[in-house]
Amino acid sequence: MQCEMCGKESSLVQANVEGAVMSVCSECARFGAVLETPQRIIAAKEKVKRMQEKPEEEEEVILVKKNYASLIKHAREKREIKHEDLGKALAEKVSLLQAIEAGNKEPNFDLAKKLERFFDIHLLETVKLENKHHSNESVGGMTIADIMKKKLKK
Ligand SMILES: [Zn+2]
Structure with a gap:
């Protein structure tokens, strides 16, 4: 996917840049307001729900003795x-x-x-x-932390 602003190959986000909705890279997204796609919001909500239900999320693996x-x-x-x-x-x-x-x-x-x-x-x-990777899991190529940071920046 190519960023519509700078042309860089990157995972893109939809952003409202001066009234126009464009697919831009994370760098260029700073110049506009990031629009979250429905899937992204659902995925983020699901994740938060899962984390609330199982705060100490444990993963089980089956191993041969x-x-x-x-x-x-x-x-x-x-x-x-x-x-x-x-x-x-x-x-x-x-x-x-x-x-x-x-x-x-x-x-x-x-x-x-x-x-x-x-x-x-x-x-x-x-x-x-024990699953210790909560904060680094990505949602559509971006971590939740990234999404939050973008929101704070506008
Ligand atoms: Zn760009």
Whole structure:
């Protein structure tokens, strides 16, 4: 997108410059009044609402347990199943299963699920991460802080 005032390639905002609505870059937006598009306002409102509902927003990620290799190995040995048979049962490559058991390769989510079901074991765990990026999230290429600054400048 090209700024209608300076021609710079940039993410643009709609601004009212001396009565004319133009798509301008953030630099040129200073010369006019920034008009917020409906989507931008909705996105900003949604974000504020989310932050109010969950002030300490936590993100959850599902990870494969660190000791996955021994968990799988023990389960397989307990049932006296060969790698070859496990490969057939799960429709996976034997070499991949061997690499996983050796701890050389972490199973992906789907395979971990399959192994969990097959052996009736738990390979996946949910880990909570604190989300510390509230203020830097962008709305349409601009952060909320940027939008606020522009409003203050006019
Ligand atoms: Zn410009």
